[in-house]
Amino acid sequence: MSVTPHDATARPGTVLILGATSPIARVLALAFARRGHALVLAGRDPVELDRTAADVRARTRHAAVVTGRFDATVEASHAALLADLGGELEGVVVATGALGDVARARSDARYAAELTTANYAGLVRVLSALAERLEQQRRGFIIGLGSVAGDRGRQSNYVYGAAKGALALFLQGLRNRLAPSGVRVLTVKLGFVDTAMTYGMPLPLPALSPEEAGRRVLRALDRGRDVAYVPGWWRWVMLLIRAIPERLFKRLKL
Amino acid sequence: MRSRRTTLSGWGAWPRAESDVYRPERLRDLDAVLRTDGTLLARGLGRSYGDAALNGAGATVLLERLDRVIAFDDETGTLTAEAGMSLADVLRTFAPRGWFPPVVPGTRHVTLGGALACDIHGKNHHRHGSIGRHVVRFTLLLASGERIVCSRTENPDAFRATLGGMGLTGIIVDVTLRLAPLPGRRVLVDYQRTRDLEEALAQFAADDDAYEYSVAWIDCIARGAALGRSVLMRGNWDTSPPPDAPAHPAGTAPPMRALPPAAERDLTRSPLLGVPPFAPGFLLRPSLLRLFNEVYYRQARTAARVPTAIGAFFFPLDAIADWNRLYGRAGFTQYQLVLPHPHGEDGVRRVLHEIARAGSASFLAVLKRFGPGEPGQLLSFPRAGYTLAVDFPLRDSGVLPLLDRLDAICIEHGGRVYLAKDARLPATTLPAMYPELDEWRAIREQLDPAGRFTSDQARRLRLA
Numbered sequence: 001m002s003v004t005p006h007d008a009t010a011r012p013g014t015v016l017i018l019g020a021t022s023p024i025a026r027v028l029a030l031a032f033a034r035r036g037h038a039l040v041l042a043g044r045d046p047v048e049l050d051r052t053a054a055d056v057r058a059r060t061r062h063a064a065v066v067t068g069r070f071d072a073t074v075e076a077s078h079a080a081l082l083a084d085l086g087g088e089l090e091g092v093v094v095a096t097g098a099l100g101d102v103a104r105a106r107s108d109a110r111y112a113a114e115l116t117t118a119n120y121a122g123l124v125r126v127l128s129a130l131a132e133r134l135e136q137q138r139r140g141f142i143i144g145l146g147s148v149a150g151d152r153g154r155q156s157n158y159v160y161g162a163a164k165g166a167l168a169l170f171l172q173g174l175r176n177r178l179a180p181s182g183v184r185v186l187t188v189k190l191g192f193v194d195t196a197m198t199y200g201m202p203l204p205l206p207a208l209s210p211e212e213a214g215r216r217v218l219r220a221l222d223r224g225r226d227v228a229y230v231p232g233w234w235r236w237v238m239l240l241i242r243a244i245p246e247r248l249f250k251r252l253k254l
Numbered sequence: 255m256r257s258r259r260t261t262l263s264g265w266g267a268w269p270r271a272e273s274d275v276y277r278p279e280r281l282r283d284l285d286a287v288l289r290t291d292g293t294l295l296a297r298g299l300g301r302s303y304g305d306a307a308l309n310g311a312g313a314t315v316l317l318e319r320l321d322r323v324i325a326f327d328d329e330t331g332t333l334t335a336e337a338g339m340s341l342a343d344v345l346r347t348f349a350p351r352g353w354f355p356p357v358v359p360g361t362r363h364v365t366l367g368g369a370l371a372c373d374i375h376g377k378n379h380h381r382h383g384s385i386g387r388h389v390v391r392f393t394l395l396l397a398s399g400e401r402i403v404c405s406r407t408e409n410p411d412a413f414r415a416t417l418g419g420m421g422l423t424g425i426i427v428d429v430t431l432r433l434a435p436l437p438g439r440r441v442l443v444d445y446q447r448t449r450d451l452e453e454a455l456a457q458f459a460a461d462d463d464a465y466e467y468s469v470a471w472i473d474c475i476a477r478g479a480a481l482g483r484s485v486l487m488r489g490n491w492d493t494s495p496p497p498d499a500p501a502h503p504a505g506t507a508p509p510m511r512a513l514p515p516a517a518e519r520d521l522t523r524s525p526l527l528g529v530p531p532f533a534p535g536f537l538l539r540p541s542l543l544r545l546f547n548e549v550y551y552r553q554a555r556t557a558a559r560v561p562t563a564i565g566a567f568f569f570p571l572d573a574i575a576d577w578n579r580l581y582g583r584a585g586f587t588q589y590q591l592v593l594p595h596p597h598g599e600d601g602v603r604r605v606l607h608e609i610a611r612a613g614s615a616s617f618l619a620v621l622k623r624f625g626p627g628e629p630g631q632l633l634s635f636p637r638a639g640y641t642l643a644v645d646f647p648l649r650d651s652g653v654l655p656l657l658d659r660l661d662a663i664c665i666e667h668g669g670r671v672y673l674a675k676d677a678r679l680p681a682t683t684l685p686a687m688y689p690e691l692d693e694w695r696a697i698r699e700q701l702d703p704a705g706r707f708t709s710d711q712a713r714r715l716r717l718a
Contacts (some may be wrong), residue, residue, distance in 0.1 A: 023279060023319070048280050051336075055322035059347055196279045200256035 012036040013088030018070050019096030021048040023195045027214025028093055029056050033063035037090050042070035042081055072096050072122030073114065082129050091141035092130050094123060099197050105159040112159045119163030131174050134183040141184040143221060144171045148189050151238045154254045175226060187227045188217050191234035255286040262314065265578050266303040266677060267585030268648055271310030271710055279319045287315050288399055293708045296425045298368030299340060301361055303588045304677025305710035306420055317367050324428060331433035337367030337426045345521050350513050353433040356388035358568050367426040372674035373418035373634040377467035380625040384636050386417035387628055390430040394423065397706035401427065415697040418634035420673055422712055423701045438491035439517040441567045442559040451482025451606060455599050458623045466490045469622050473547045474606065474615035474644050482606045484621060485554040492561060520563040525575035537580055538647045546617050584648045589657055590672040591664045592624060594639035601667035602640050605660055609644060612656045616645040632694035635672045654678060681716045
């Protein structure tokens with residue numbers, strides 16, 4: 001079914017951002033605050049959250065911004081965050097995630113499991129609760145910041161990639177479930193973005209600035225997109241990579 | 255924390271140095287950088303010209319991602335922000351709310367931290383001094399890992415040694431600065447073309463204080479009777495309300511929005527033009543530069559109260575992205591000196607004569623009358639007198655010997671060279687130019703006894 005673009009001007013509710021101190025999340029936080037939404041910025045580092053919240057307040061002439069603790073790997077933090085979330089919920093941005101140490105993820109099983117919790121398993125519970133709530137409201141959005149790494153498993157980062165792929169699949173299911181109640185789900189598949197995650201790594205393709213990435217995510221939301229590659233040309237790169245037969249792919253070093 | 259091995263240069267593209275470059279995004283990342291081995295240097299947006307922001311023997315820390323506003327008071331215009339916030343961002347964010355940086359240099363692409371470390375000045379120095387005068391306090395991260403708050407009353411020695419201290423006392427983490435009320439949406443500029451240097455100096459001496467902003471383009475190529483011919487560009491804010499402003503009854507507060515949409519667009523516009531990585535060298539052939547100066551001088555007219563947009567008046571060169579590439583691979587250097595009163599005028603004459611005789615200057619040369627400097631700021635550049643800034647393309651092998659001759663004239667007249675522009679000053683000249691150097695060294699020794707913070711410039715000049 002077709003989805004109408006998100007209309008944020010009608011009744012500006014609260015936008016919850018999980019992992020709010022990342023550079024892309026900061027861009028989105030400021031943009032939603034400028035649109036008149038109250039914000040809940042959630043994450044692990046209270047010092048960084050306070051700084052980011054103060055920044056949004058000062059740049060927007062005192063938008064309503066509060067902070068909350070959220071750690072995907074700590075279940076107790078989820079309930080507290082959800083309990084504190086009063087009023088109309090406009091939408092949720094999931095900007096958590098960690099590439100981690102890819103070499104260690106291959107050899108250290110416990111670490112691989114932790115990464116999976118941080119990037120996917122730890123989000124299931126909170127996303128399910130939030131989806132329930134949005135469904136009851138019969139409006140709102142969920143933006144999940146995923147990765148092109150989730151499009152095909154590769155030897156170099158498959159623990160991270162598998163979690164991001166699972167997140168995309170979960171969001172796809174949610175989208176299907178929530179469509180009848182008018183709740184929108186946007187899966188963003190990020191290519192290389194010039195943040196600490198990629199800084200200092202040799203990249204085969206150019207990286208997008210976080211400002212530009214944030215702008216494109218917002219544009220995808222406004223245009224009512226379901227899945228958006230950011231930047232868009234990664235769609236074609238991944239189409240190519242997905243098209244390689246497994247028989248051949250398994251011998252490649254990508 | 256991951257670093258990137260990168261070859262960096264200043265705005266002049268000379269010299270270059272390879273360094274391990276860190277780019278923290280969170281406050282605690284800075285502590286992680288501090289825990290690494292080797293020497294360190296904080297770097298903003300790399301708009302100093304020479305080797306002031308290079309650290310070839312160690313690591314460089316880019317502060318650009320730490321750019322959050324911590325607090326802003328709309329009543330007083332007091333801004334507290336992380337040191338990586340740029341003046342472009344300050345302008346974009348606060349000019350529409352009626353506040354303007356108290357001091358702006360010739361480009362808006364500088365960070366607050368860099369502005370303090372170089373104690374930058376602008377076209378209003380004769381009235382409002384350098385940026386240090388408007389700084390309330392800042393937080394300095396020391397080599398020990400300790401963060402200290404510095405102001406005129408708290409850690410005053412660290413305060414005055416850091417303003418103009420070229421990043422060698424520690425890392426400036428956040429800055430509290432008083433912005434100035436923005437009285438208008440544009441500047442009304444008076445243009446005066448002068449026949450020669452004497453006329454320009456006479457004009458400056460006569461009525462410079464009538465202008466909030468004052469600067470002159472000076473022809474450093476013309477010789478003989480035309481030596482030092484200039485175009486003075488001096489202006490004041492246009493305080494008349496914009497034509498589309500809604501009328502508000504007398505006695506009530508003026509509208510919140512201080513800038514009309516057109517003026518705001520002017521502030522946020524991207525560069526109109528760009529320069530490709532390797533520009534053709536013929537653009538800088540002396541004959542072409544001579545022609546450019548001739549045309550520029552002749553087209554300038556004496557005109558009064560010409561309305562000029564903020565961007566066009568303060569940052570004309572920001573309209574051309576990467577204009578420094580015009581100088582090709584060899585790059586360029588800018589030589590800026592100040593020659594204090596009362597011998598300043600005589601000094602400017604001698605310097606100009608020497609430059610014109612060598613014939614190696616470029617089109618960009620600026621003359622300005624400074625007001626008094628900031629007492630106690632030991633390495634700050636401005637002093638009451640005349641300052642001259644001239645670009646020199648480095649393809650010309652005569653440039654470096656010429657600059658040595660200019661150093662001698664500078665010292666003879668009690669002047670000094672601006673470290674933010676410098677790439678080649680010999681260490682021996684420094685004590686004469688900066689007589690408070692030893693006092694600065696003593697304070698720096700206390701703040702950073704092991705010499706953790708250093709730069710290529712600091713090593714070359716044996717600053718510490």
